[in-house]
Amino acid sequence: METELRIEARNLLEKGTVKSIIGFTKGSLKFTTTPLFIRNPDDVHKLVVNRFIKNNLAKYLAEVKECVGIVVKGCDSRSVVSLIQDKQINRDNVVILGIACPGMIDVFKVEQLAGCDRDLIDDISVSDNVAIIDFGGRRKEVELSQVLYDSCLDCKCPVPTEYDLLVSGLSHIGRNEDVGKAKIQELKRMLPEQRWTFWKEQFRHCIRCYACRQICPVCYCERCFIESSEPRWLSPMAQWQHNLGFQIIRTIHVAGRCTDCGECERACPQNIPLRSMVGEMSDLVFKMFNYQAGSDKNAPSFMAAYEVTEAEEIFR
């Protein structure tokens, strides 16, 4: 997988088709990767593809003005398409190096299963539907679906919807919608008051660092409504009412563009289950309007479009 990607990256850089390649390289900590920008063709050996390339690199595209190559997984490619739909980037300015995503491993889940810190884990490997964890001379085999991110378990299209080169090799077999949606289903079984109390308690912990917004590939507004001081819609102070209000509005703003990549939840330092908000939003958009974010680059963006015959039932 990696070799194919590196050869293509080298080609693109040498031919001058792209000025730079945005990809992943090995991180400084175990089982991590970090975004990598390559300009020199001799650096392509640094590119990696594995089960830890969890970040959504589409975030960088709205900022980069030159022609770039970008390494994307299924969800990321849909973010790229959303950006094209919203006219934030020009399709001709990106070379999309797609990876048929095998699902990303959540190291926190592995730590819990192994019962030790990631520094003590020697290796995490995958064969077929089984994840093998080696730690302290011991070996533990678990079902793959136990170690994948919830967002990956719930993934609807692991293969990029738009690409110039597709690197495939591993198939996404660990999917399990029941586990991926467990939190949302649990919330839906509650009474409305209980759900509100749940969110209220969650957002008491919010410190308003805006990491969710900063990491979101489709939160590209130069001025966010939350920073508007005239009118000041919501207070910038970390009070739960305003924290929750901010997140509700952010979720509505990304409706139809959010690909449920799960970056907001991963970025949250307070571990607020944000995917249970945006994930449900993506589901609603799909169920009510049969629209899946980022599946067609020529379609108008969701919130700017309408069908003449559409849901009327809530109107008196």
Next chain:
Amino acid sequence: MEDDLKWQPRVVGLLCKWCSYAGADLTGTSRKKYPDNLTILKVPCSGRIDPLLVLKGLMMGFDAVLISGCHPGDCHYQTGNYRARRRITLVKRFLDYMGIPDQRIQASWVSASEGAKFAQVVTDVIADVKPIGPNKLFKEEG
């Protein structure tokens, strides 16, 4: 508790300038009676109604938000109410999931000539909101 007994719903109405607001005007000029629990805000078009306005209304303590615009196909700006329809439907369903009762977000189509319908809509909305009680969603203790 005592306050709850005396409680009457307060509803904020976001009415489109071209149809619903004129419709509300007609209700008044034709001397139709309707509940006085509605605070009306005039907006240029139902398509202008940002979900933020809806949420802000609830945060300010209004018991419900009524959104009203021109009938589909009759928008002064051709397509504003179609966009509003998609947006408001989605917002209502999403807020319901978050735990804000369905009844707190109300929507209707009222044209400039439907004075009687406007009176009926407001009456229905108030009747719908009364059973769920005062909005304590954003109150600290509630």
